[in-house]
Amino acid sequence: MDRVIAKKKWNSKRIMTIGGIAALAVLILTSYLSTTGNTKLNVDEQKITISEIKKGSFQEFIPINGVVLPIKTIYLDAIEGGRVEELYVEDGAMMEKDQPIMKLANTDLELDLANRETGVFDLITNMQRLRNEAEQNSIRQLNQLAEVDNALAEAERVYTANKKLFDEKVIAKQEFQSSKNLYDYQVRRKKLTEQTLRNDSISTKQRLQQMQESVNRTQVALGLMRKKAADLVVKAPVAGQLTSLNAEIGESKTRGQRLGQLDVLDGFKVRADIDEHYLSRVFVGLKGEFTFAGKDYELNIKKVYTTVTDGRFQVDMEFTSEVPKGIRRGQTLQIRLALSDQTQAVLLPRGGFYQQTGGNWIYKVTEAGGSAVKVDIRLGRQNPEYYEVLEGLNVGDKVVTSSYENYGDKDELRIKGE
Structure with a gap:
């Protein structure tokens, strides 16, 4: 006599089918959340820089390099051509007015x-x-x-x-x-x-x-x-230091050829190179500061050379009061050239985040401190130390200012300690 065998409800084939459907659903859900949801990324607290927004004195300035030069340089050119017959002094000598430098012979x-x-x-x-x-x-x-x-x-x-x-x-x-x-x-x-x-x-x-x-x-x-x-006997027109002497006994010099230069050491000036981007904002009277031997000194622009070469133009700056002791011709100074007056502003420290965000958004640390979320901001002026915050952040807020290069487009950073 035959008997009825009950059919199993959960056989292996059915289980595998349901499992595959579930895995596919999870994959789709994960993909959706990764593209449309609130994506997060774990970051090590030791590998990021967190800065606090504060209010303080702000001045827009740019760093420039300046070279110390004599206040006046007189070029020595051959008024008449001839053969160098005699040299009376060496390069670098201190000269008195009308002191002979060299003699040329012209038969x-x-x-x-x-x-x-x-x-x-x-x-x-x-x-x-x-x-x-x-x-x-x-x-x-x-x-x-x-x-x-x-x-x-x-x-x-x-x-x-x-x-x-x-x-x-x-x-x-x-x-x-x-x-x-x-x-x-x-x-x-x-x-x-x-x-x-x-x-x-x-x-x-x-x-x-x-x-x-x-x-x-x-x-x-x-x-x-x-x-x-x-004029075949070349003399110093003024007192000063002879530099860049370009003559050897027996050498022939043509009329107008440069023989050297005389630096008047009554004072110094500073010649600086500036990016052409700032040409319209740089003018005579603009002030700058530099530190020398632990002391701050002030300069102001005396002359602007508007000719642009290789994307840069030059300015001459003079000392407003005291000239640093021990300063020498040819020294390079790191100058902070002020482009605006000092004002009170909300300040955001500079950092690598700007390269990825362009200053349009930043990761702001939550009050709990365990994470940082993306917020939109608007920045104004800047200097080598701070950005001026116009919108999006308040005094006391903490933000991540280090580079965002490895963060992609995550909406939130989970800050993990050691």
Whole structure:
């Protein structure tokens, strides 16, 4: 007799099917929560930086590097070319005004100077000869005039006597007329002699004046040539330190070539490079600070060079009061250049979080302290130490300011201790 066998309700096949469906559901749920839910990540408290939001004095500034330079630098260029014949001092020497530095030799210039000196000497000699000839000519003409005066006086005496005798009918008319003609001739002769003397005097004076002007011009040119020859001895224009001397004995230098420079050590200035991003915000009078030997000093911008090279521009800064003792040319200073006045603000310490968030959000630690949640924020100005908080955080809040590079897009960080 057959009997009915009851069918098992939970066989292995059914169990495996239900288990697979459940696993798939869990996988789908996990995937959904990971993409749409409140995702969390465990972090080690020792590996993160937690900073507190506080209120304090804020000033926007940028760090820049400045190089100490002399207050004034005078460049030494060759006024005339030549061969370096002698060096009187070494690089780095302290110079007095007009102290010789080096001597250049220029044969062509020296020969030209000798020729000009000879030309001036010849002109002066010719002018002196002309003056002597003019004086001798004047003497001859004066002697001639004296003779004419004497002949005129004698002719006048004879004419006057004959006129009286002729009126008295003592002498013949022919004799009287002869004496009169001689007298008239001597009068005309004197006038011509005087006119010749005046003309010669004027002519001689003009020639001497022209020659003197020629001598003067030549002497001026000679003076310039002598100055050019004197410039072959390079001298210090002011007192200072000789630096960057670029000359060796026997080396040829062309006109205008740089020979060195003279640093005036009456004071110092600082030249700094600044990123072109700040060009519109940097102006004359802007102040900066730096620390030297444990003491703070203040600078202000004296000149802005607006030419941009390789993305940077330069400024010259001067010390507002005391110059640090022991400071030297070429030293590099770390300067904090202020771009704004000091104001009270809510401050967020700088940190690596900014690279991942762009300052749009941050992880804020909960009051319990066991976790940190993502909150939106808005930041304003910044300096190398702080960001200015405009929205999203309050004084006393604690936030994670270290890098978020390994956190992905998690909504919450669970902070675990050791």
